[in-house]
Amino acid sequence: MSKPIETVAVCGAGGTMGAGIAIVCARAGFRTICHDVADESLDRALRQTGNFFAKSVERGKMQAADKNAVMGRLSRTTALADLADADLVIEAVFEDLGVKRALFGRLDKVCPAHTMFASNTSTLSITEIAAGSGREDRVVGLHFCLPAQLMRLIEVSPGINTSDATLRTAWAWCEKAGQLPVRTQDKPGFILNALLIPFLNDCIRAVEAGVAAPADIDTAIKGGLGYRMGPLELIDLIGLDTQVRLCEAFYPITLDPRAAAPPLLRRMVAAGLLGRKSGRGFFTYDAGKMFGA
Amino acid sequence: MRYSISQRGESSSFPPGDAFLAGASAGGEVAIHLGTPIKIDATKAAILVELGTECLGVHTGEKAGEEGSNVLGFARYRNGRDAPSQLIELVRQPHTRPEAIAAAKVVFEAAGLVVVVCSDQAGRIIDRLVRPKYNAALRFLDEGLATAKDMDLTCRLGLGYPDGPIERVERGGLAYHHDVTAALFAVTGAAAYAPARRAVVARQRDGKE
């Protein structure tokens, strides 16, 4: 892996995380190929990216010329063959082992030998994603935080077969991209989600157990611990359906009872209370205003 | 609303010199007990008893879910050795009088404290919810998931917390964490509350420093 990383491809760049990761790459000076299977998702994502940088210029955080240069570094495609020039591919496609493995398998045939593959998975194993990719030693976990364009932290996780050289290159790339890497083992949820998902479930269970009202739980956690956002407000933001999916990814692997989806969470999802996006979760929302707090 | 304080020993909620202690006056409508046994008095707007890890029921007795009076429990949240926060966890029983809750809120809020109400369950709100997280972080440290520094950094940068779980539990005291989780474990029997190895070690080393 002697060739320096100049071109980065982001798979799933039409999605929430992929779009943010592409911003990070282009802003740091890398030629960035935005890839997605859905053309219209790329349209939307690149429009939002344009708006994001326009705001940065408006707020004086960026020169107009720099904005044009950054936008000029971004290209788009739905054809995997266009990723042949990438030195690093970061995938942020659906959280599905089969989808991610199939993608890396196909990419192995498209990309040159030096290309490093990174996965932004939240709950899957890097080793399992890498297995069968044909380049297990050049696959690494790079877990960005939401929203990627604003959050500097990246959890860097080597799989069992990841080489030291890959890990070193990935680490150096994170720093060059202006991000802050932390090293974790390839274990479910790495650090962030391993601590967060069970904690959020505990908060739901506390509501279910009648310990306190959601607003009181959030006030307690914010006032007692100084967290910026209450845990139940955070679940509303993440989406209750997403929290169920995270639990379903987590619990079968860890068998940690705290990781299992609480019955109340499932009932609320069945009742259509998905959080902010449906207007009601643990709190009620109206045009961005929050009630019940 | 005026409040009286009867105190024995040091209060964890209101350490010596706390302005709240100075604001008390004899014969207040609200009676506050800091380490003293409660005196039943139905004429009081509220009787407030400071709790440690025990439940309010220990002070009032319980009656198959019918318990509740003008007696409430409370604790000002404090992470062990850290200074007390501004948050009061007010503990009620199923039939606690709403006027008593209202009176307690008035007294604490007048002192600039933030009040949340919870039922009489082990760990109240905060310890019930955060102690399993500290246990998990301490276990992750033993298992080599990441360094303490990286776990703390991840929580600060990735989740916007003011501090990470390891720095926080160490600052508050690992032996203290042991005692809080042991009390929770005794009530719940849930593995998540079983004191983490590092907390057990800290408790066993007590006095050896």
Ligand SMILES: NC(=O)c1ccc[n+]([C@@H]2O[C@H](COP(=O)([O-])OP(=O)(O)OC[C@H]3O[C@@H](n4cnc5c(N)ncnc54)[C@H](O)[C@@H]3O)[C@@H](O)[C@H]2O)c1
């Ligand atoms: N949302 C979060 O908070 C968050 C945070 C960190 C990591 N992650 C991880 O990031 C990944 C993406 O999550 P998201 O929330 O951005 O999802 P998303 O649904 O918003 O985006 C996924 C995108 O991938 C595209 N896609 C699906 N299959 C593809 C394929 N084979 N090739 C190319 N593109 C494909 C979809 O069209 C979509 O645009 C997941 O692995 C998730 O676990 C999510």
